[in-house]
Amino acid sequence: MNTLPLQKARPGDVLATDLTTPEGVFALGKGATLSASVLARLDKMGVASVTIRSRSDDDSAAAMNTALAQLAARFAGCETDPILAEIRRVAEDHVRLRFE
Amino acid sequence: MKDEPHLQKLVSKIVRLPALPDNVLAIQRLIRAPDTTAETVGQAIARDQALSAQVLKLVNSGFYGFTTPVASIAHAVVLLGFGALKTLLVSTAAASLIGSAFPGLYPHSLTCARIAFILARRQGLDEPDELSAAGLLHDIGKMVLATHLPEEYEAVKKAVHERNLLFMDAETATMGVTHADLGAWLLAQWRLPAQTVEPIRRHHAFDPDAPFAERAAALHLADILARAEGVGDPGDSRIPRPDPRALAALGIGLPDIRPLMDEAFDQLTDLYSGDAAA
DSSP: OEEEEGGGOOTTOBBSSOEEOTTSOEEEOTTOBOOHHHHHHHHHTTOOEEEEOOOHHHHHHHHHHHHHHHHHHHTTTOTTOHHHHHHHHHHHHHHHHHTO | OTTHHHHHHHHTTOSSOOOOOHHHHHHHHHHHSTTOOHHHHHHHHHHOHHHHHHHHHHIIIIISOOSSOOOOHHHHHHHHHHHHHHHHHHHHHHHHHHHHHSTTHHHHHHHHHHHHHHHHHHTTOSOHHHHHHHHHHTTHHHHHHHHHOHHHHHHHHHHHHHHTOOHHHHHHHHTSOOHHHHHHHHHHHTTOOHHHHHHHHTSSSOOTTSTTHHHHHHHHHHHHHHHHHTOSOOSSSOOOOOOHHHHHHHTOOHHHHHHHHHHHHHTOHHHHTTOOOO
């Protein structure tokens, strides 16, 4: 979940919280998907920022980074063994393939 | 064996042996009876619906290298033969015991089983399906520890986390015995053949002169590769060093690692989605 200036929001983003106008009027509910026309209307209503759920590509990148960090931890101290170094290289390639 | 007194002391604390279910024991008795044929055994399994379902689930879990689903016990008996059937029965019962020991141990075991099968086939070892079964059972000693020796298990877990040890090093430090010894002890009690039991005993302590050394070497490497691929949870977060003598026994060198791991990776995709519960 992150809060962005309205201009950075993209069609397809999903609201993570209820959205109110600067006057405090309820505009859109949590879970609503933003479209180009909704974004234009929010802009007219003076909404400056939105809080959206993490985009799925961000999630996938984060999951890949977690998997790579876990892999690095598993192999810590194994650098001097040439077979283990090769096993690590291949396992790393496999992590990247899984998240491609 | 130097660890024998430690092992005897430890297993003397186990009040009741982790038990095979009655239906499995009955079929084991049938298998041991003279004149029993594979067909008779197949029919006995087929009469037990719950057991049949478990056996077929395991047969179709990618555990054996079958490319088409095996739909009936009769078909499984034809494909596997008599010897493999005995191990399959124990594996069926063990799969749910392993799954209940701690989360992640079963996916790790299944990954090791699949890699052991691929390794056996690539290196031309006898009976790859038996080696696959050994892969599934290789950490069954951890199940014994978790379910039957709770105090020892807590001490091992503490050592793993506080000192970032390999599970086996934590076991040696706290008990003087490893899950490999415990597992081999249990599987011998369950009357599994030496070609399954001995490699499990040696999967962290390779000895080129021990019986079934080549199979032990395959299990040793399959466990390491399963850990490298990061499926499931073997109970620690490190990778044991491959024993160069084990690689030599298998005839595996540096250039063989990538093709071997790539072939294994292609067969692990379903396990990454996390639905490999026992």
